[in-house]
Amino acid sequence: MIRKRLVYILLFLILMVSLAACSQVPKNQDQSxxxxxxxxxxxxxxxxxxxxxxxxxxxxxxxxxxxxxxxxxxxxxxxxxxxxxxxxxxxxxxxxxxxxxxxxxxxxxxxxxxxxxxxxxxxxxxxxxxxxxxxxxxxxxxxxxxxxxxxxxxxxxxxxxxxxxxxxxxxxxxxxxxxxxxxxxVYIQEKISVIPVERRLFVTNHESFGYFADRYGFKIVGTIIHSVSSGSAPSAQQMAELVDQMRATGAIAIFMETGSNPQLAEQLSTETGIKVVYDLYTHSISEAGGNAPSYIDLMKYNVEQMVSALAE
Ligand SMILES: [Zn+2]
Missing domain, CATH: 3.40.50.1980 (Nitrogenase molybdenum iron protein domain)
Known part of the structure; x- marks a missing residue:
């Protein structure tokens, strides 16, 4: 009699556990x-x-x-x-x-x-x-x-x-x-510390590095495209002004972003003798196995390029 009761209790427990397991299934399915x-x-x-x-x-x-x-x-x-x-x-x-x-x-x-x-x-x-x-x-x-x-x-x-x-x-x-x-x-601050403050100068394709500049003490000398978007092309006068700004500030490099057209940067470089750094990642990470497969890699890679272009 006792044994029979035990079997019932056991069966009841198994039923409860199975019911609990079943109720978990739809939830897991929903999430995945x-x-x-x-x-x-x-x-x-x-x-x-x-x-x-x-x-x-x-x-x-x-x-x-x-x-x-x-x-x-x-x-x-x-x-x-x-x-x-x-x-x-x-x-x-x-x-x-x-x-x-x-x-x-x-x-x-x-x-x-x-x-x-x-x-x-x-x-x-x-x-x-x-x-x-x-x-x-x-x-x-x-x-x-x-x-x-x-x-x-x-x-x-x-x-x-x-x-x-x-x-x-x-x-x-x-x-x-x-x-x-x-x-x-902290990593970026340490890396950037080898660039003297007066050499922390950005000439970029469009206005993308504003927050970075604010955080790490860079000055934006000018941008080829005068916008936080990258759609519009600069006028001849704007290009001439940028050349003047670059000369006046002693700009050291023109930083281009992946995916942007380097033609105008190269024209500026020819005119001023200032080098072009081609592949900063701004809007997009790279494929896995590339230079910047994650957001954190993207930041580290950009900083490496800046340091090698701007440090003395
Ligand atoms: Zn942008």
Whole structure:
């Protein structure tokens, strides 16, 4: 009799355990089915650091493309509509997205990674035609790793909205990544310290290194394209002014970004005798096995190029 009762209890326990296991299944399936999409490759890498192994992150934009002039295909729009969460840089960086966002499914969560950050003022002396730049927002926050801390926090909060069960994992991954960002900041300060302050001069393709310059004590002598976007071409007069600025400040190098047309930089170089450094990564990480396969690698690689061009 006792033995029979024990068998019943055992059967009951097995039933309970199986029921508990079954109720776990749909939850796990939900989470692994979540479609996570980030617009830019550097952003996808940051998101992947926050999700860890829990979710797989896809990138919308092919690597090496100029996001300022990106034109989405119908397939890109379908990928956006098909995702559960979409990460964008924000601050006007993805102007092409505005119309698409108006028509996305209601349940799709859109996270602006830079939400809460204040745009730097585009400094007047950086341009001779400053009036045009009064209302410009500079979206390139990520080139200062201390600002990417805000990105990681926004990403974490967005992920918790679509996958509350993963909160602990996302929170702990974010803390770990923030520490890596702080270490990166210290690393950059140490590396840059070999460049004398008076040699910390940027001539770049477009206005992308503002936050980096602010953080690490660089001065922007001028940019070939007078904009935080990279769409417009400079006039002959603007090019002549840039040549004058470069001579007056003793600029040492012209820094080009991957994916940009080097023709104007080479023209400046011929005119001034100032060398061109070709491959800073700004809008895109490299393929795996390349020079900058992650956001942190991208920053380290750029700093290496700056140090080798500008240190005495
Ligand atoms: Zn840019």
């Amino acid at each position: 089915n979540l479609k996570v999409l980030a617009v830019e490759s550097f952003l996808a890498d940051i998101v992947q650091n926050v999700t860890g192994d829990r979710l797989e992150v896809e990138t919308l934009m092919p690597r090496g493309l100029d996001p300022h002039s990106f034109e989405p295909t119908p397939k890109d729009v379908a990928r956006i509509n098909d995702s559960d969460i979409l990460f964008v840089n924000g601050a006007g960086f993805e102007a092409w997205l505005e119309d698409i966002i108006e028509n996305i499914p209601e349940e799709l969560v859109v996270v602006e990674a830079s939400a809460g950050l204040q745009s730097r003022a585009v400094v007047e002396e950086e341009y001779a035609d400053e009036d045009e730049h009064d209302n410009e927002i500079d979206p390139h926050f990520w080139l200062d790793p201390t600002l990417v801390i805000t990105y990681a926090e926004n990403i974490r909060d967005g992920l918790i909205v679509i996958d509350p069960a993963g909160e602990e994992i996302y929170t702990s991954n974010t803390e770990e990544y923030i520490q890596q960002l702080k270490d990166l900041d």
